[in-house]
Amino acid sequence: MNYDYILFDLDGTLTDPKLGITKSFAYALEHFDIHIENLDSLCKYIGPPIVDSFMDFGFSKEKALEAIDKYREYFKDYGIYENEVYKGVVQLLATLRSRNKKIMLATSKPEVFAKQILEHFELLEYFDFVGGSxxxxxxxxxxEVIQYVLKEGKVTDLTKAVMIGDRKYDIFGAKEVGIDSIGVLNGYGDQEELIAAGADAIVASVWELVNREEFL
Structure with a gap:
């Protein structure tokens, strides 16, 4: 299937945010006297809605919201830039632009932070629309994010749209809205997770998509 509207997840799909996100989580948890020795143990929280991640520690909704405020204390000044673009992303976006594809971001990260990250890495110019929480x-x-992006992007033919992401949340979200999905393995979800979620296709990395014209 060749798609005209390409929706990308951000964390774990276009960029590797591991250091910034895990350090921001650890900073927030320290506020509650929860000490994290191994930052890698927090990698599973890259992708899900952040409030759900803090509630996974047994926090109430109110306490989770307090934790998010602490998380952002670190993230807005430091963690947001402790990040790197995956190999091949710039070439992929440039190739899609040359093919007149409509490129959109659909992330659960706050939209304001997503735009800052794309601008910092000089990726913002490739996107027709950036949508987040x-x-x-x-x-x-x-x-909800995918629906918002499709609406703002004026996408009416859902058969021409695809969601590309690294976690089951991207796949489930696409299914709920009624668009196809492609899972990438360069991020934080493994093949088993993406297959179980029902991804329509799975590729090793976003880099591989450059040469997969049957998709893009």
């Missing part, structure tokens, strides 16, 4: 927690579920 609100700082107050609204629109944090992936399906």
């Amino acid at each position: 609100e700082l107050n927690g609204d629109r944090s579920e992936k399906s």
Whole structure:
């Protein structure tokens, strides 16, 4: 299937945010006297809505929101830039642009931070629309973000749209909205997770998509 509207996840798909996100989580948890010795143990929280991640520690919704405030204390000044673009991303976006594809971002990360990251790495120019959650927690579920992006991008033919991401949340969100999905293995979800979620296709990395014209 060749798609005209390409929706990308951000964390674990276009960039590797591991250091910034795990350090921000550890900083927030320290506030509650939870000490993390191994930052790698926090990698599973790259992808899901952040409030759900803190509630996984047994926090109430109210306490999770307090933790998010602490997380952002570190993230907005430091963690946001402790990040790197995956190999092949710039070439992929440039290739899609040359093919007149409409490129959009659909992330559960707050939209304001997503735009800052894309601008910092000089990727913003490739995107027709950037969609994310609100700082107050609204629109944090992936399906909500995808619906928002499709609406703002004026996408009416859902058969021409595809969601590309590294976690089951991207795949589930795409299914709920009614578009196809492609899982990438360069991020934080493995093949078993993406198959179980029902991805329509799985590739080793976003780099591989450059040469997969049957998709893009």
